[in-house]
Amino acid sequence: MSKPKFAMYWSASCGGCEIAVLNTHEKILDVDANFDVVFWPVAMDAKYKDVQAMEDKSILLTLFNGAIRNDENEHIARLLRRKSQLLVAFGACATEGGIPALANLSDKQSIFDTAFNTISTENPNHILPQTRWTMPEGEITIPEMYPVVKTLEQVVPVDYYMPGCPPESHQIAAVIDLVIQVLQGKAELPPKGAVIGAGASTVCEECQRARNEKKITQFVRIQDIKPDPTLCLLEQGVLCNGPATRGGCGAACPTASMPCVGCYGATDGAMDQGARLLSAVASVIDARDPKQVEQILDGIPDPAGMFYRFGMSGSLLRASKDAWKG
Amino acid sequence: MPDKFEPLIIGFTCNWCSYRAADMAGLGRMKYPPNLRLIRLMCSGRLDPTFVLKAFADGADGVLISGCHPGDCHYLEQNYKTQSRYLLLTRLLASFGIEPQRIKLIWASAAEGAYFAEQATQIVEQVRALGPLNWHTRRTLAKAQSEQLSQGLEEVPA
Ligand code: SF4
Ligand code: SF4
Ligand code: SF4
Numbered sequence: 068m069s070k071p072k073f074a075m076y077w078s079a080s081c082g083g084c085e086i087a088v089l090n091t092h093e094k095i096l097d098v099d100a101n102f103d104v105v106f107w108p109v110a111m112d113a114k115y116k117d118v119q120a121m122e123d124k125s126i127l128l129t130l131f132n133g134a135i136r137n138d139e140n141e142h143i144a145r146l147l148r149r150k151s152q153l154l155v156a157f158g159a160c161a162t163e164g165g166i167p168a169l170a171n172l173s174d175k176q177s178i179f180d181t182a183f184n185t186i187s188t189e190n191p192n193h194i195l196p197q198t199r200w201t202m203p204e205g206e207i208t209i210p211e212m213y214p215v216v217k218t219l220e221q222v223v224p225v226d227y228y229m230p231g232c233p234p235e236s237h238q239i240a241a242v243i244d245l246v247i248q249v250l251q252g253k254a255e256l257p258p259k260g261a262v263i264g265a266g267a268s269t270v271c272e273e274c275q276r277a278r279n280e281k282k283i284t285q286f287v288r289i290q291d292i293k294p295d296p297t298l299c300l301l302e303q304g305v306l307c308n309g310p311a312t313r314g315g316c317g318a319a320c321p322t323a324s325m326p327c328v329g330c331y332g333a334t335d336g337a338m339d340q341g342a343r344l345l346s347a348v349a350s351v352i353d354a355r356d357p358k359q360v361e362q363i364l365d366g367i368p369d370p371a372g373m374f375y376r377f378g379m380s381g382s383l384l385r386a387s388k389d390a391w392k393g
Numbered sequence: 394m395p396d397k398f399e400p401l402i403i404g405f406t407c408n409w410c411s412y413r414a415a416d417m418a419g420l421g422r423m424k425y426p427p428n429l430r431l432i433r434l435m436c437s438g439r440l441d442p443t444f445v446l447k448a449f450a451d452g453a454d455g456v457l458i459s460g461c462h463p464g465d466c467h468y469l470e471q472n473y474k475t476q477s478r479y480l481l482l483t484r485l486l487a488s489f490g491i492e493p494q495r496i497k498l499i500w501a502s503a504a505e506g507a508y509f510a511e512q513a514t515q516i517v518e519q520v521r522a523l524g525p526l527n528w529h530t531r532r533t534l535a536k537a538q539s540e541q542l543s544q545g546l547e548e549v550p551a
Contacts, residue, residue, distance in 0.1 A: 172488060342443040345485060349477040355463065360477050370481060371488035383446040384528070388490030391529045 071127035071250060073102035074118075075157075076147055077109060078140035079167040079216065080133030084158040085109040087233035088130070094240040101247050102128070118146055126150050128246060130157040132233075134167045134380060135217040139210035148223040153256075155263070156219040159232035163332050163340075164380025166232070168216040171379045171386035172371055175214050175393055214393040215386040216379070227257070229264045232330035232377055235316045238264035265315030267335050270327045274309055274318035276300065282353040286366030289326055300326050301351060304366075306373060311343035330377050339383045341374035348374075400454035400520040402429045404513070405444060407437045407460045407472075413503035418510040425510040426517040429457065437461070438471025442482050445496065449486075449528055455495040455520035457513065461502065472500070494519045495526065 077085060089095060089110075098104070105126060106113045129151040135141050148154055159165035170178055179195050182188070198211045219225055229242065242264045248254035257263060266273065276299045287304040294300060300307040300321055308329035309321060320327045333340035348367070354360045367373060375382055406415055415431055434440060437460025445456050458479060460472040479498040487493060497516045501509045 337443075339443050339446055341485070342441065342446050345442045345481055346478055349481045350474050352477045354477070355473050357476060357480065360480050364481055364484060367481070367484075369488070370485040374485065383443070383450040384489050384491075385450075386529075387488065388528075 070101060070103040072105045072121075072125060073098060074104075074106040074126050074129040074147065074151065075109070076106065076129065076131050076133075076143060078131070078133035078143065078161075078219075079136035080158070080160050081166070082109065084130075084132035084160075084233040087158075087231075087236055088239055090236040091240045091243065092236075094243055097247060098243060101250065115143065115146070118150055121150050123149050124152050126152065128153045128155070130155050130229075131219055132158040132161050134160040134164050135213070135219060135222050136167055137210035137212045141213075141217075141222050144219060144223050153226045154219075154223070155227045155229055156225045157229045158234055159230060159330050159332060159377040161219040162228045162230050162381065163378040164216050164218050165377050168218075168379035169372060169376065171215050171390050173387070174389040175212065177389075215390050218380045221380065226259050228260075228262045230262065230313060230330070230332040231265065231316060234264050235319065238315060262313070262335075265313050265331055268314050269334055270309035270312045270314045270316070270318050270321070270331065273314045273316075274299070274321045274327075276321055278302065281351040283351045283363065284353050285363060289324075294324055296324060300324075301348075306348065306367065308344055308374075308376075310347040311337065311340055328376050329374075332378055332381070340378045341371070341382055344374040345370070398521060398525055400428050400517055400525070401452060402455040402457055402513075402516055402520060403448040403453045404429045404431045404457040404459065405434055405437070405440050406431055407439075408433055408435045415506070415509050415513075418506035418513075421506050423507055423510040425513040428517045429513050436471050437475040440475055440478070442478055442485075445482060449491060449495075449526060452528065454523075454526045455497075455516055457497050457499070457516050459499045459501050459509070459512075461500065463500065491526065492523055494523060 075085065075088065104111065105121070106118050126147070129147050131144065131147060131154060133140065135144060156162045160167055164171070183190050183195055184193055196209060199206055199208050229238070231238065245254055249256050277297055278299045279302060281299070281302045283301075283304050285304050286306060289300075289305050292303065292305070294303055294305065301310070305326050307321060307326035309318065309327040311334065312327055312329045313331040313334045315331055318327070329340060329344065333343065337343050352360055352363050354363055379385065418425065437458060440458055448456050458475065460475055463472060476498065479496070483493045483496055486496065497512070499512045501512070
């Protein structure tokens with residue numbers, strides 16, 4: 068009997084998700100032993116037309132990482148949806164927009180200007196990318212960039228969500244194990260739509276740092292202090308996204324004396340991670356006079372970037388007014 | 394010419410003071426524009442910022458939050474927390490291009506019906522001057538999306 072087929076694809080992504088899969092070390096051999104890897108651009112050569120030629124639903128499992136930034140991303144998302152039985156939104160970018168979706172705070176023109184027309188760019192004629200361009204050899208095309216970055220589920224139905232930037236390797240290994248057990252009839256798949264490879268509660272729950280009553284009169288940046296290694300970072304005035312971020316990473320960052328930046332996304336039942344974070348952060352401010360509160364808030368220079376560092380596309384507002392305009 | 398723009402304002406009022414203030418305004422037949430839809434919370438501290446974002450995402454043009462005067466909160470200090478959340482929320486909304494004038498926090502005691510009516514009038518006029526927010530509402534997006542999905546996943550050319 069031939070082995071079930073496996074695919075992994077990156078759309079608007081950094082490649083970290085792929086590295087995280089390779090980081091499962093010898094587990095990766097299990098993937099090879101149990102699956103026929105049919106499409107994985109970062110690891111092997113295959114063409115879109117090869118996928119196109121496959122029968123619908125012939126791929127058992129596709130891990131899709133990266134956000135939907137342009138029409139090529141959407142095109143391949145649709146193609147892989149059609150060819151796959153199980154489509155997993157893999158990593159923060161695919162599940163919630165991730166880092167690429169921070170661009171949803173800016174309109175397309177300013178993104179282009181920043182990328183191609185600032186002092187650090189050598190572009191005397193101010194040439195910007197054109198989706199179509201006629202060359203002596205013929206017309207060439209590049210994908211059309213969307214004004215607003217989308218999550219995978221905003222373009223195709225998704226079966227499972229696996230958060231993290233990137234998902235922790237031990238979580239990936241556990242998920243691979245599970246799928247293999249399912250193939251051997253020893254386990255069942257979780258219900259469709261489930262979040263896999265993560266916890267249900269918060270990072271704080273997994274964090275070993277001591278917590279007292281939190282009262283903050285000033286926010287500080289981690290690089291400006293020498294944090295107490297045992298005390299909650301938020302209590303020390305460092306913005307830590309742990310209170311409103313899904314656990315499952317084992318509180319990797321606060322354990323290493325770095326604040327959680329929120330990469331595992333919103334917890335079960337939360338509609339908007341940023342709103343929850345905002346609530347938690349504002350509640351620890353120890354001031355009653357509005358002027359004093361404002362002063363303390365000056366210590367949070369970019370609340371949108373902070374609270375939605377990984378979840379802009381999946382949030383309630385999703386993009387700024389300017390970005391929506393294109 | 395389209396009709397005069399009628400802003401939709403969602404008001405979150407606490408059960409103990411400001412909802413009664415609104416009630417008082419009603420009983421006293423004080424006039425304020427009908428653009429305000431009130432949602433009663435047990436305490437202004439119950440106001441999860443999610444509510445405000447959801448209101449804007451789902452089509453509200455402005456949001457009014459009201460609670461008991463500082464020191465009068467029935468749950469001791471919750472209105473101070475609301476104040477901090479409100480101040481931070483306005484900053485957050487500004488990054489999304491939502492003007493601070495679209496969201497307002499007031500303190501109104503049960504006796505301040507007239508003040509409540511005046512503040513309600515003020516935010517309606519303030520938002521009217523700004524024009525509709527017209528957020529790309531989740532509702533319209535979800536509708537477009539489900540139509541797209543129900544058309545099935547069309548053939549993708551190679
Ligand atoms: S989730 Fe993180 S690691 Fe994965 S592609 Fe996005 S930015 Fe890279
Ligand atoms: S806020 Fe951060 S440092 Fe504090 S307990 Fe939560 S995860 Fe740990
Ligand atoms: S601590 Fe936070 S930022 Fe770090 S891996 Fe966990 S969820 Fe991600």
